[in-house]
Amino acid sequence: MIRNDRLTPSFKVPRACRRNRGIHAPPLRGSLPRCRFLMVPTPWLGTWAVDHRGIATVAKGRDSGMPSAEQWESYFDPAGILDSLGCHQLSGDVVEFGCGYGTFTIPAAQRTSGTVHALDIEPEMVAATASRISQANVKNVVVDQRDFVVDGTGRAPHSASFVLLFNILHIEEPAALLQEAFRVLHPRGQLGIIHWNHDPRTPRGPPLAIRPHPQQCRSWGERAGFKWAREVILPGSPWHWGIVLQMPHC
């Protein structure tokens, strides 16, 4: 199933826009004005959403350009990564921030009896993931075209068993994604994070200046309320590190 909340006629005021109101615009009282956005792609700083007041906020994460699916998928062993992070034999929902080509989506769906909510801002990525799902005849995935920086995940609080933040925390507001992951996970839920090694020899990845270290991600996670679980050696994935954070009552 593909959802596209942007096709609905009314637009809620996104968090990023609300955050800006004290700086750039008078406080909003009573009924909120509608925000419509012009999406402006820039080569290095990602896609910006410009609202009706001309206020620009980063929408799509910076440096999210992807190579071909074949090339991208030569860098990982998705099943091995999910298993080693503990994303297997689940009975609850999984939320995937930025599904890209769906590299991890179907393996995640095969590891839970719940539903995988695969989110991406790019229509091409949503279409690629949806086409894979239908070819594989996988029934427990919902692909949702949405901007989770601006609109969050749309998932109910405490509704997910596992969250995937894979190759995404180089975006401008990583802490906000960790807070959103914390909000949607149930009290025994876990969060798996992977990213490119901080090493100039990696065949791809965002510029080193914006690549997060595992320690940085741990600290963003702990500030959001997570507990440290473990660092993981990712099988068949020499260019990446992985960590697991857990909910405080785990």
Ligand SMILES: C[S@@+](CC[C@H](N)C(=O)[O-])C[C@H]1O[C@@H](n2cnc3c(N)ncnc32)[C@H](O)[C@@H]1O
């Ligand atoms: C580097 S790719 C990683 C894809 C996948 N997680 C993987 O590891 O194979 C990052 C993905 O996140 C998506 N993305 C970036 N910013 C986003 C945002 N604000 N909302 C939704 N998706 C976003 C991009 O379109 C891209 O498909």
